[in-house]
Amino acid sequence: MSAVVDSPAAGRTPPPHPAGPRRGGLLAALREPRDVFAQLPPNWFAAVMGTGIVATAAAGLPVRPAGLRTAATLVWALATVLLLALTAAWAAHLRHHRRTALGYAADPVMAQFWGAPPMAAMTVGGGALLLGRDWLGLPTAVAVDLLLWVVGTAGGLVTAVAVPYLMMTRHRVGPDAAFGGWLMPVVPPMVSAANGALLVPHLPAGQPRLNLLLACYAMVGISLFATLIIVTQLWGRLVHHRVGAARMVPTLWIVLGPLGQSITATHLLGTAAGGVLPAPYAGGAQVFALLYGVPALGFALVWLALAAVITARAARSAGGGLPFALTWWSFTFPVGTLVTGTTGLAARTGSDLLAALAVALYLLLLCAWTTVAVRTARGAWHGHLFLPAPPARTAGS
Structure with missing residues (x-):
């Protein structure tokens, strides 16, 4: 059997499921309303990531119908509200259910999703600069983005080291345990690179811009090389041990995240390099953005x-x-990164085919987000999503 299970985190003490609904309507599946804070694993922050990318991906689309920017800004505002609400809820969870909260790190599946909170923060921050500036003004938008970038980058660098360390020293991981979630703790540095590139022009000229640009390229390396290692293991697991539990199949889509985000990051960094790096290297950054981006997109x-x-x-x-x-x-979120990456390549090359592909991927993103957001809202309203998930078993043959 696979070690990849959607298991409760080690140390959890879930509230007992009542024999019947407590009452109809809001949080009916829970014994008490306060039990909403008993089970708040870090993968809840993926809702912020997925909502925020719908907004930021729309900001650069090659086709911009009337009202798109306003709608995208409203979605960014929704992502901001979700981030604030989840942060407050998690603070309450940590205070009243500390053993459960700390137990997520001991769970070999749930620990991977500690990469979600840093990426959620940076997604909202990037949206502030791309879209929120219309409401906040540019100076405030830059300040918000910089704050969330610093917080998210620090958290992401911690997860990129701490979670693999736990896997290597404490977690019990089987030979068929690789799953898409292994990418979650190593993707945040790539998100930092892409969002950091947006901040480069807003820093003082000279060393501040140069150091940020170089740091972003270094974080591309952190995430990209780790991604290559993990995707190789995931491919091997799929070939030798088959797909596995049905409820874990969606995590296969996470692979698109570092791929799309790396295309986005190299494009934005190539653009930001002009006037920061010396001429030969600035030109090389532009070339690399294209020669890396197109094969990665393939x-x-x-x-x-x-x-x-x-x-x-x-x-x-x-x-x-x-x-x-x-x-x-x-x-x-992974599909959204493909949208932003393809959009960047379309702008860089002038390709109508890539522009059409970016729009098609965005329509796919909208369909996915609408479906998942509705199902999440429904599950949260009734309280089912705040109950511990049943263990998943491997389904491969």
Whole structure:
């Protein structure tokens, strides 16, 4: 059996499930309303990531119908509210359920999702600079983005080291345990690189811009090389041990996240390099953005096709359809990074084909986000999403 299970975090003491609904309507599945704070794993912050990317991906689309920017700004505001609400809720969770909160790090599955809070913060920060500036003004938007970038980058660098360290020294991981979630703790530095590139022009000229640019390129390396290692293991697991539990299949889509975000980061860094790096290297950064971005997009599209057909197969095999869980948010942010990456390549090359692809991917993102957001809102309203998830078993043959 696989070690990849959607198991409760070690040390949790979940509230007992009542024999029947406490009452109809809001939080009916919980014994008491306060039990909403008993189970708040870090993957809840994926909802902020998935909502925020819908907004930021719209900001640069090659096709911009009337009202798109206003709608995108409203979605960014929703992501901001979600970030604030989840941060407050998690503070209450930590205060009243400390053992459960600290236990997430001991769980080999849930520990991976500690990468979500840093990325959620930076997604909202990037949206402030790209969209929120219309409401906040540029100086405030830059300040908000810089604050959230610093917080998110610090948190992301911690997860990029701490979670692999736990996997290497404490977690019990089987030979068939690799899953898309292993990428979650190592993707934040790539998000930092992309969002940091947006901040470069707003720093004082000279050393501040140069140091930030170089730091962003270094973080591209951190995430990219770790991604190559993990995707290789994931491919091997899929070939030798098959797909696994149906509820974990959506995590295959996470692979698109570092791929799309790396295309986005190299594009934005190439643009930011002008006037910061010496002439030969600035030109090289522009060339690298294209020569890396197009091949990476090619592999990302192949993985998108694989993930789609595997997901469809798992949904058919599951009988009643793919069981809904917070892992469904894996359908959103990773696809959104493909939108931003493809948009950047389309702007860089002038390709109508890439522009059309960016729009098509954005429509896919909108469909995915609408579906997942509605299901999440419904599950949160009734309280089912605040109950411990049942253990998932491998379904491979």
